[in-house]
Amino acid sequence: MIICANKMEYPLRSQCQRVQKQVMVNTEKERASLLYMHALVSVDAVSHHMASHPQYLESFLRSQHYILHMDGPLPLPCRHYIAIMAAAQHHCSYLVSLHSTHFLRVGGDPVWLQGLEAAPPRLRLLDHINKVLAHQPWLTACSHIQTLLKTGEQCWSLAELVQAVVLLAHCHSLCSFVFGSGADGVCDLAPLPKSPNGTPPAYSPFDAANGNANVPDITRRRSLDSSCEMFLKERIHKSQEEREKRLLHTHTLQQTELEEEEETDVYLAEPSRFISDPDFRYQEFARREEDHFQVFRVQDYSWEDHGFSLVNRLYSDIGHLLDDRFRSVASLPSSHSPDLKRAIWNYIHCVLGIRYDDYDYGEVNQRLERDTKLYIKAVACFPDDTKAPVCPLPWASLKPSERIHVNLLIMEARLQAELLYALRAITQYMIA
C-alpha cells in the first residue's frame, strides 16, 4: 500500500496558508466561545460568576445542558417544572423565574405555574422526595422510591426518576451557589424583571467576557473533540432560536388570553406556590444522630465506586458529566491548601450526615474558623433569601474568584451528598 504525503509540495504556500488559517481559527474560536457564552450565559446569569473558573464552568455547563436539554426520559417542560419545584424549596426566586420562563418557552402549560396544585399528580408525587432531599437528605429512604415507582397510573419509571433526582440535586445545590454569591456581595441575583414577551432581559455575555480575560479559555482546552463541541454549540444556538420562534408563535396564539398570561406572570416569581410544607426545614443532623438515623459512611457507598455506576447505568453519560464536575472542582487552582478544601468538603458532608472513616473531624475546627463554618453551613443547608441574611464570608480580603471557589465547593459537595443519598435509596430499592 502506498501513502502519499500530499501537503509537502509547496512549503511556502502552505506556510502562508497556515498563518492565515491560524488567524481564522482564532477569530473563529473567539466567535464560537462568544456564541457559547451567548447561548448559555444568557440563559442563566449564574454562569457569569463561575466564569472566573473557566475549566469548571465548562463542565458545569455541559452537565447542566445535558440534564435540561439533551436526551433523557423526561419531557422538556417537565424538566423545567421539576427545576422550579427544586428551586422553590429554597425560595430562590431567581431560579424559579428563570425556569418558569424556560418552561413556557418549551411549551409547558402555563396553568401549572399557578402552583403545585395545578401540576399533574405525577409531578406532585415528586414533592416529598424534593423536600426531603433539599432539607434533610438523610431521611431519603427506599420507601420514597418505592412509592414513586409503584405501578399505577401516575407511576414513574426508574430512568425518569433518576433524571428527576439528578435534576433536583442539581437545582438545590445551584440554589446554594446563587445564595452564596448573593450573600457575598459578589453579585446580586434579583429575580428577573419580566419583559413583555417573557424572555429574560439579555445579560450581555460580552461584559463578562471583557471583564475576564479567562473566558475565551473555555474552548481552548478541548481541542481534541472540538468538532463535537462546535456541534454542541451550534445545537445550543439553534435550539435557542427555535425556542424563541416557538415562543413567538405561542404568544400570537395566546394573545386572546393576555390577561391570564399577566396573571401567571405574577405567580412566576412566587416560589412559595410550589411548596407544600413550608415548615419542613433543615435540622441539625448531629442531634438526630442519637436516634435511629445511621450515619452515612462514604466507605460503604461512595460516588466513585457506587453512585457513578448506578447513575450512569440508568441515565447514560450523566455519570461522566458529573464526575467531570467533581473532578474539576477538586482540581481548581486555588491559594487554599488541599487540606482546607478537604475540610470544607467534609464539613458540608458532615452537616448532611455523611462521614468519612479516614478523616479526623477535629481538623475541621482547626482549619475553619467559627464564622467560616457558619457561612458554609448557612449556604449549604438553608440558602433562603427570605430569611435573615447570613454574615458574609469572613475572608473579606479574598479575591472574588476565591470566594466563588468556596461557593463552588459548597455547591458540588452538596450535590454529591444529595446524589449519594438518593442513589443509595435507589440501590436499596433495586436490591429489595
Place this chain on the structure above:
Amino acid sequence: MEKMARVTTALGSGNSGSGAISGRTMFCHLDAPANAISVCRDASQVVVAGRNIFKIYGLEEEQFVEKLNLRVGRKPSLNFSCADVMWHQMEENLLATAATNGAVVTWNLGKPSRNKQDQLFTEHKRTVNKVCFHPSEVYMLLSGSQDGYMKCFDLRKKESVSTFSGQSESVRDVQFSIKEYFTFAASFENGNVQLWDIRRPDRYERMFTAHNGPVFCCDWHPDDRGWLATGGRDKMVKVWDMNTNRAKEIHCVQTIASVARVKWRPEKRWHLATCSMMVDHNIYVWDVRRPFIPFATFEEHKDVTTGIVWRHQHDPYFLLSGSKDSTLYQHMFKDASRPVDKANPEGLCFGLLGDLAFAAKESLINSDVNRKPYPGDRRIFFFKKPEQTEQFAHVSSVLSVFETSLESGRMDWFAKTARLYLLSGKPFAELCDHNAKVAKELNRPQVSTTWTMVRIMFSDPANPNHNLSNKLGTLPLINSFSMKEMGAGLCPDSRLDRSKSEGRTDAIHLEPGNSHISNNDENEETEGSDGQAEYMFGDAELDDDDLYSVEHDNPAEEHEYTLPQEAFPLRHEILDNPSAPEHLQQDKADSPHVSGNEAEATCLTPIESCSLISTSQPLYTPHLPASFFCPVVREMLCYYAEQGDVQMAVSVLIVLGERIRKEIDDLTQEHWYTSYIDLLQRFQLWNVSNEVIKLSTCSAITGLNQTSTTLHINCSNCKRPMSNKGWICDRCHQCASVCAVCHHVVKGLFVWCQGCSHGGHLEHMMNWLKSSPHCPAGCGHLCEYT
C-alpha cells in the same frame, strides 16, 4: 441436544495436594455485610471482614462453623472496620487487614489474649483499599491507599520500609507477582496500572492505561508468568501480557457492570472469576477465549458480591464468596448454572449483497426431514474439537448460506448508483439529469422520474440546463418540456418578483435563445473564470474551520449556475460578483439567489403540472414559489428513507442543498447521513462516503472527517519522532526524508514501503520498482508497488 456439564468433584478428581477438600454448596448468615474474604493456605478456614464483622469460619463438610470473632471490645474502633483482609499463605497465624480509617493492622492468631491485634501501622492518611502479603516472604506486607501511596512493611519493624508514590490518584489494588520475586502491580483510580520493583521505591518500572475510569482490581495469573488480569469501572476485564516491551492486551471480556474483583481460576489456564461492584449480584466465571458468554455463573447472592476467593490454590471446583447481603457462600462448580446451555446456538445474518446465512445446531437441521435441499444452499460444517477438560458444551453447527436470486434482494444497484451519482460540481439541473439518467440505466424508473421532477420543480427553465438536456437528449420528459417553451407573457410576471435582485436572470428571461447561444459560444471563457473561481473557493476551504467547509461546494455549483451572466457585456459589472459572500451570509431568505429561484419555478410549474402532477392546474398561479414544493419533496424524501432507500434521500438532500435543508429537521438529516455513510462504508465505497461526508451540512457529520487527522512521523535516521515541520530532524540534524533512489530530500509526494519503510520520490520509486523487485535502499526487502 442438551449436554450435561462434565464436572468432576474434588473428591473424584483427587487433585494435587488437597485430597482432603470436599463439601457442597452451602452458606451461612453473617451478622453484617462483608467487604472481603480470604482463606488460609490449607483451605480449612476462611476469614470474613467488613465494617462491622471480622470473623473466622471453619469450612466443614456440611456447614460453616464460626471459629473466632476477632472483633472484640465494647465499642470497637475504626481499626476494626475492614476494607480488605488477607490471610498469609505461608504463616498460618498471620492476617492483615486494611482499615477504612487508613490503618494497616496485622493479627496474630497465636496470641493467647482475646485481642489478637499484633501490629498497627497508621501511616496512610486515607482509607487503605488493599493489603497484600508477599507470596514467599514471611514478613513483607504491601498496602495501597486512597491517598495515592503504596507502602511496604517489614513486620519485624514498627514502620514501613519503603513508600511508593504512584504520582496519580488513589490506589485501588496492589498484587505481588507470583513468579517474579521483586515485582508488584498496582492499579489506580485514574485507569492506570503500574509495575514496581520492590527494591526501587523512587520510580515505577512501567505504567500503562488499562481502563477508562478506575481500575478496581488486578490479579496475576498463577501459572502464566506475566499475565495480569484487570477489571475496571468501565465494565471490562482485560488480560495483559507483560512479557513484551509494551503491555499487550490479549483478551478482553465485556461484562454488564463495573468489575469489583477478578480472580484467576486455579488449574484452568483460561478461566477467571469476576464479581461486580454494583447492580449485578452474580459471580461469573469466564473463559477468556469466549468473552461473550460466561462459562458459569453463581446466582445465589441477593446483594453485590464483595469478595471472591478460590478455596484452594490448586482446586478449581470450590469458590467462596462474601456479600453485602450478609452471607458467606461456598459454591460448588458442579452446581453453577451454565448460560451456554440456555443459549440458542443459532445465528442469522444478511450479507451485504442480499445473501442470507443461517447457522444452527446440526441435530436441529438434520432432524428436519421436510427440508428440501435448496439450490443455492452451500453447507459448511463446523466442529469444535472437544477438549479433555471441562469445556463449553460442545456444539456442532451447520451453516447454510442462501444466495438470493430475487432482483429485489440484490444490492448491486446500490453500489453502482453510489458510484455513478453526481452530487456536486455541476449546475443543479445537470446533476439532476445525470442522476436521473443513472437511475434509468439501472432500471429504476421511479427514482429516475423523481430526479427529473426535482429538477423541474427547482430549476430555472431558461438556464443552460435545457440546452444541456437537449444535448443529452435522453430524457423524453425534458424534451417535451423544452419544446413547450414558456410563453413570453409569463416572464414579466416573474420579473416583478425579481426586480429587487440583480438583473442577470432577467436578461436570461428576456432572451432565452440568446443565453443559450452565447453560453455555447463562450465556453472557453467560462472555463477560464470557472477555474479562477474554484481557486478562490479552494482557498476558502483551506482557511476555514469546519464551520464553513461545508459550503465550499455549493459556491462552486452556484457559480456555474450563474455563468451565463458573463455572456452579457452590458451586465459586466456583476461579472465578478462572487457567490461566496452570499453564501457566507447564508440563510437569508431573501438572498437574490433564492428569489431568483422562486421566480424560475414560477414560470415552470404550470407547464409541468399538466404532464406530471395530477393536481389541477389553476391552483398554481404564476407566482408559485419553489418553496411551495418543499413539503412535497420532504414527504418524498421521507418516503424513500422509510422504504430503505436512504441513498435517494441523502442524494436529493445534497443536490438540493439549501433549497430543502430547512424543511427537514437536523436530527433526521443526521440520521439519514449516518445510515448512508454506514452503508457506503460496508460496501467499501470509501470515496463516495467521503464525498458525502464532505458535502453534508450537518456539523456532526462533517466532524467525522476532522478526527484523527494527524500523521506522526519518525526520523528515518535516529528513529525518533520528528517534532518540527521541516525536513531536518532536530535531534540528529540529518535530512529525514531522503529519497532512497536519488538521495535528495523529498519535498513533495513521498511514497514509502510499509514493509521496510524505505521510500522516496514517487516517480523514482515507480521507475525503480519497475526494473527491480528489491528495495532501492538495499535492505533486501521485496517491495511492491501497486
